Every structure is written in C-alpha cells, then in structure tokens.
Amino acid sequence: MSHPAPTGYSLAQITLHWIIAAIVFFQLAFGESMAHAIKAREEGGTPAGADGALASAHYWLGIAVLALVALRLALRVARGVPAPVDEGLTGKLAAGMHHLFYLLLVAAPVTGLLGFYAGEPWGGVHTVAKPLFIVLILGHAGAALFHAFWLHDGTLRRMLVPQRG
Template sequence: MANSTALNSDHTSMPAQTPIGWRDSSNHYGRISRALHWLTAALVTLQFTVVLAWRGMGENAITLLLASIGPHGSLGFMLLIVTLARLGWAWINRKQRPPCPPGLGGRIARLVHITFYGLLLWLPALAILRQYGRGGTLRFYGMELLPEAKRDITWMIAPAELLHGPLSWLLCGLVIGHIAMALVHRFWFKDKVLERMMGSRDR
C-alpha cells in the first residue's frame, strides 16, 4: 500500500502537459504561428537548396527536379504571402506573444527578427517589380499571374539588379545565425527559448 501511494505521489508531482492552442500565449507560440514559422523555414531552405545546387552542379537531372519542385519565382511569391500572413497573425496576437529576453540580447534578437521580416518582404517584392518592369511573365507553378508585355521600366528593374543578390546572401547568413543561436540556447544556456516554438505547454 505504501509503495502504491509513493508511485501515485510521484505520478501526480510530474507537470501535466496540455495541447498547444491555436493562439499564442506569454510562454509559447500557438499552432498557427508554429505552422507559419516552419512553412517559412521550409520555403527558404528549398529556395537556397535550388540556387546552390544550380550554382554547384549546373543543369542536370537533379537540379531540374529541384527546380520543378521549387521554381524560384513561385517560392518567392509564396514567401511573400506567408510573410504577410505572419505579420498579420503577429499583430492579432501582439499582446499575448512570448516577450523578447531583457537586456542587450533581447534587443539584438528583436532587431534580427525585424530584419528577417524586412528581407522576406523586400526580396520577393523586388523580384516581382523587376519582372513587371521587364515585361516578363510571372507564373506560380504554371499559373500565369502576370502576362508578358513589351516594356522596359528602368526604375523598376534597377533596385532588384542591385540588391536582390546581396540581400539574399544576407538572409542566408541570418538563417545560419538563427539556427546557431537556437542551438546555443538549447544546449549551452539550457533555457526554454527553443521550446516556445517546438515544445508542449505545461499546465
């Protein structure tokens, strides 16, 4: 009887886990924020995988397959839509999201996230503006969104020609740094920053 009581006591002392809700909370991001976050991560990863594969191997069966799975323009358009959705959802949940850590680290994290959002908006926007300025067809997985036209609007083309490449590599560097810091928080600081986006919620 004593052993049974002790086992029951140990069981009840463990923190109960409740499912993550749809909305954000002060401790965790909800299902929608998590889905949008990991969808963004998948799209960015596929985008750079296709680009680096083409640069490294040129045209072959593998790169053609990757390009068919993730056409550069289509992925960019999807990233623009997903980023707009993330911004809208962040605004809706602005009063109940996990706060940034205090101090300099928190200010840097906030600046990095703002830069992320800016790049994820401006990179596809600049590419679409360039495509329109050139009169080229804009397609989304074969569906024509913008028909071909005869035009050459320099002020639309020039910004993308100048900035699209450097800003893309800046985004790549931020992604690598973001992953590295997430691992540092998990294995070095041993805090619960990573669990906000991945872990379950304590009751």
C-alpha cells in the same frame, strides 16, 4: 483592453515559421535556376528543363512567402508573441534579428518580382538577399542552439511545442 503577452507560440505561428523556413531554404538552394532561365531567354534560347521548372517554382514560392509572411505578421499583431527570455542586450539583439528577417522576407520577393518585370537594378538588389539570409539564418540558428544547449532556458522549445490554449 490589452491582453497579457503569451508565454509561447501558437500552432499556427510555429507552422508558419517552419513552412517559411523550408521555402527560404529551397529558394537559397535552387534560386540560381532563375538566373539561368533568365539568361537563356535573354540569349534567345529556352531554359533547360530543370532550370525552367525550378525558376517557375522560385517565382511562385517567392509569392507564397509574401502571403505567408503577411499572415504571420497578422497573427503576430492579433495574438502577440512571448516576451524575450532576456530583456537586456541579447533580447534587443534577438528583436533586431527578427525585424531584419521580416524586412528581408518582404524585400527579397518584392525585389525579385521587380527584377523579373522591370529588370535592373532590382535583379542585382535581389541577389544581395541570399548572403544576407545566410548570415541571418546562421546567427538565428546559432542563437537558438546556444539557448537550448548552453542556457537551457526553453527559448528553442517555444518554437517547437505550441502553447496550449
């Protein structure tokens, strides 16, 4: 028996979205510390205090992203998601963007771990995630703001206010 699609996101889905977003922003802002720490170790030295601490945070937060994305995908399967506001081209673009986000949210930590433990080419592949994330985030945020302030269709509100029930 299939259930109708929800009209909004649950508190758990919204919370996971924003926690993952915050972690991704942290990773983008401070991820270079991992490269500095690896370089220092390759040269036989010790990473500077801040680089060492931020590299460790980068490592563990990457693993956290994998776990949180797995939970988010499980909730998505179990509960469903609201139907797109537009079933046309913009709805298809939104679905494509969300699929790319999920792919990148899994691929970035996996390639980061492979780069850390197996070396190249995985480290190089992992570095491509940063500009891809930036492009996706700008597109995603731009679309959310367009829906909120131009179309006034409630799309952004669905990720801010949980559906009751």
